[in-house]
Amino acid sequence: MTEGGPTMKRSHKEDLRLYDLRCMICCAVLVLIAAIRPLHAQDILPGSLSCHTGGADCDTLCLYSQRTDTVSVPLITFPAAFRQMKENVLTDSLGILNPFWEKLRLSRLGASADTLRIVHVGDSHIRGHIFPRTTGALMQDTFGAVSYTDVGINGAFCTTFTRPDRIADIAALHPDLLILSFGTNESHNRRYNTMLHYRQMDDLVRMLREKLPNVPMLMTTPPGSYESFRQRRRRRTYKINPRTAVAVQTIRRYADENGLAVWDMYEILGGIHRACLNWQEAGLMRPDHVHYLPDGYRLQGELFCQALLKAYNDYVEY
Template structure:
């Protein structure tokens, strides 16, 4: 009698459900928790203005670093990329640099994952100072090498200095330069000397030393106000590949959808395909990373034409004349379908705003804005700091529920 064939193991997504795409991150967390990690675990959150505002991401950063060690601030957009830029854990100043954003249709690349660069033709400087001592034990600066490029100088406040020419006979490409830091460094200044164009794509500060990085969590938020998922199609593939190799993220959090849902120009005939293709591009560039796709939070606008079929009036005391844009629901459904098809973890930001009176979270932006004190902004699209913190805690708790499930399954083997 022949032996019965061994039963094939269940696919990961059937064992652990919606958390299957996050398993690489859970493995990295396990390494930190066990004390075996010799390097930090990097999280990259990429998105629109909800990401550019560091309130949501900083709450995630705070919670992760509290439970899995603080390795420093991590990779940031360079200098001051936009007005009202207030990154957590560091202070940044800048003079003489001009921010150039991939959001501008007339701005030429190449672009990295920060989707912004700082340009200078004349003398310019930018300084980064971590709030915590030891927060810049090590660091890197990402810049463009380009024909006619000028001199770039990196100076630490305790005397370290590195200078390099950014000139190259080749087409523009990204290069990385170590910051000349020590355990006593408190701040680092990056300067262009004014002898040719200099372009900075990003910079990273972290704890530990160049030879021995501190283990723990690095959490980067890379957001461009007004952007859609399509902005990532402007990233140069060669630059992206090198960035992902160096940053080595273990979790990608992709959070777009608000602007697609409020824009009247979104092409929904091809949106699902573009959304899927761009996220696959990121996954291919960072094959060791887990993935969470985030659907947009609740948002409403005033209805100006009858029949007002989507009115929030029945759902919120202040909802008369306001409604969720129909396109926002189309975006949400497209993202849900893509995530399910690929077994990617999806997290519903609007659902995280739900309560018993609003079980699906629709029109809650009005309720949140009417609280005392309010936790949503008057534009009925963005949250205030407390609202971002509350919803970030919801995502964190969800991820940790998956981590507990993964651990329980791991110990059953």
């Protein structure tokens, strides 16, 4: 019995320690359970985000989610001879073309059943049909309900269309967008005068606006061209027409000062240094060094459509 006494005391102390340990464990478990219980709320799916609050991130997410009406912009393969080109974009800092882009957007989304009418007026580059009809076919493939009408006259200056009957014919087409492509023939006059060219453009645009007051207008600049020289008993030689660059600047200045958009094909395809050489070295110009082979005009039409599609996407993404 004496020997068993100390053993009983040690066993009792151990029991007390075990009891205390169990109590501590139970308390710890209860604390953990209490801490974990509020996390059950995470099982509930959060409500949809609202963009009516002031969070910048939320606004960005909502804008991104609405960008479903952009279109694919095709890539264009250039001939190896083409160098020193610029970005193929329209210049429209005032948003002159925005009403037209909005009509296109609504048509593409099915909110409008109207056929949008594009009318392209110009000189022999337009009269040859390949350039404008390439653009028109690509626009129709992209947007569907688009008609693209070209009205060109060989050898035309912008003043060629200032006759009242020709203005009436253009107005009768009821365009939603009017494109004006001149400058080649103006710049081939060796007595070319920038002030006269400016006034002639103004006469045409003023007469068109009287008949079509709410129609946005877009000007294009001419591609590069050469002028020819021939001395007695010598072969004809060709030299880059130096007045084309001056005519291009006059067109751009007029458009900027009078609320027209511009597609500067001349500058985009090489400007004063390469606009002529690119086409000539690629073998895309006709022997007269003014007009272009079908592949050249098709490339111009593809480029113009690409610039239009980029501008449309810029509008719907804004």
